[in-house]
Amino acid sequence: MEGREEDVKLGANKFAERQPLGTSAQTKDYKEPPAAPLFEAGEIKSWSFWRAGIAEFMATFLFLYITILTVMGVSRSPSKCASVGIQGIAWSFGGMIFALVYCTAGISGGHINPAVTFGLFLARKLSLTRAVFYVVMQCLGAICGAGVVKGFQSSPYQANGGGANVVNHGYTKGDGLGAEIIGTFVLVYTVFSATDAKRNARDSHVPILAPLPIGFAVFLVHLASIPITATGINPARSLGAAIIYNRDHAWDDHWIFWVGPFIGAALAALYHQVIIRAIPFKSGG
Template sequence: MEEEDVRVGANRYGERQPLGLSAQSEDGKDYREPPAVPLFEAGELSSWSFYRAAIAEFVATFLFLYVTVLTVIGVAKSPSKCSTVGTQGIAWAFGGMIFALVYSTAGISGGHINPAVTFGLFLARKVSLTRTVVYIIMQCLGAIAGAAVVKGFQPHTYERLGGAANTLNSGYSKTSGLGAEILGTFVLVYTVFSATDAKRNARDSHVPVLAPLPIGFAVFLVHLATIPVTGTGINPARSLGAALIFNKHQAWHHHWIFWVGPLIGAALAALYHQIVIRAIPFKSN
């Protein structure tokens, strides 16, 4: 089985409707609507490429939390934000890391790095249920590990400054926080669908090469808009990792917002792209 897997290539059970760089077709211009991915693909579980992709999601989310949580802690630690990267720098850290990590992992796992993105792609039948569950588990574990390493570096500072855990900021209601998370995640997942659309690749071959850039930029812009409201979650793994390692009441008080909001936003983005933009349900076979 190992020899066959190597012979046919590492992506034997890769995404049928892939993200990022792997979305390029061999012929470049001809396009045919790919079939929906089966709900269950038993063959994935016996393929090294499946586990390699899961490991890539773990490592990418680990690195994402490591860099971004350190950035947030560094800004919070400084008595004057002018002496650090400041709020805009936090947004750049999140957006820049997503850009780098999507670029690095797109051809291996699709570069999800976010349970909301994985969930949206599952609803659009671009990934199987098996891959969806495993990806989300690995993303959450990677996020927990990344936040744990930051706490290990500076435990007292980490505890004192809130561990970069997402919380609903004072002056905002739960409805406002939930709405910010829904809309922020909608922007992100809609950008993912648009930037990695295989049909666009058939017309504009440069689009998949540039896919990580608009995705990272969308994360940057959403952080600028919603840091004052919720600190910006739009990624349940990021919120879970920081909350679990910090593990104080304020981190868990409104934690549900950072799961419910992103999942609703991802579902709306998937429906909008598939039904309105692509009109796939109305196309004849």
Template sequence: MAKDPEAFPGKDYHDPPPAPLFDTVELTKWSFYRALIAEFIATLLFLYVTIATVIGYKIQSDTKMNGEVCGGVGVLGIAWAFGGMIFILVYCTAGISGGHINPAVTFGLFLARKVSLIRAVLYMVVQSLGAIAGVALVKALNSSYETYGGGANELSAGYSAGVGLSAEIIGTFVLVYTVFSATDPKRNARDSHVPVLAPLPIGFAVFIVHLATIPITGTGINPARSLGAAVIYNQDKAWDKHWIFWVGPFIGAAIAAFYHQFILRAGAAKALGSFRSNPHV
């Protein structure tokens, strides 16, 4: 039986070509430097608001300082601060820099050939600098900053390094997988509302992951966030097992990139097409 040519219509979307590994032309464009500035400012604002929320909660719930046991925004409020700020900042910067605001997200998109190596490296640098500047601003404006741990990520008592690493891997996988799914050109073509709504699921992913992993690691899933707090707080406990907050997110991002690009998208589609075209298989 002959195949109906209209039964398999052409794609109604176009995958962008892979980004070149070394794109030196980017260095000559103002749009590239504008994107770097956007990533720096977005990460600065992200760390300022979120770390200030963490410190504020600890102050309000410290009974020794006339606080209340259940005072402040609570863990739920902290999670909302992180997720809400990502939603806002991705919405604001997506059209300028892509709204990464996280070296792990940048790393995952680099592995998927969405950005060049030059852009990926410089994004990570300005994200880290922005995070340091954001936490420094919190310290400058809050005299109780160091008293309450500086918002630094730490492995909680009772958890091994393996558990902490696993939590960071899984949490970052959820985030980066959501980024890939929300920005998939195939979905954007068929559901015109998706580009507008993309920051929403990304922000919710950050919110949900924080609820799950705050009790374990304080939730990193963003190496710049962890580095910024560790550099400004600069106490031994902030640097103890700090590697977890880099290795875990990068592994999680790599798994998410592989899963989305080669299992859900190109790899699986090609394998299925090859199977259908060969009647002897």
């Protein structure tokens, strides 16, 4: 409580950022990295650029393959008790994100989701060139992943919805849009927090494995919104399933699974950068 009255009197912003309760006094020097350039033509000539795109393609391919197979297994089962059920589907999505972010974070950043890429682009963590390339490769990977599942079991795939995202009966389009916005906000905010270099520098004594909270956030969001939209929060995942399933009702609400995640990602980027990180805007003077 010491110093609290003075904080209130003068304003908390007058004081330097304090250590959270229960942490050691050790800190590391941290310098805010420069924003990524909007266009970086030179990186197109770099092998690391293309390798990162391939990693995003492969990760999204595997993500769709495993998760949609899980959805098909639950859909085909005569009884939910004879399958992994809704919880199993949620674990499949969260677990795959955990594994794939762990595998690809050091190569491409482990986005595996256009909404994540969009949020990080708004925060100037990567260039527009790389962001567009990532989104294209993620969408191609998702289409291929869903296509392989359909190739294995074409008739059951079509009969059981193909893992496509739709607004379920009993919910309005507004319900679906709201679920996608809030769900993506949770995911992208977790991504920002788990990968914050400033936090890692300050709390270096606290072991943080970034893929774990990210995967767990995906799991929790799926538990909440599978009944509403089958949970998109990933435009590439929604696009891949819709293209391969290709039924009219899969396209009717498809815009929700792009608009919702992009709004949620933008809000998460704004909240983290302006409120949590409190990165000041440049003054005109």
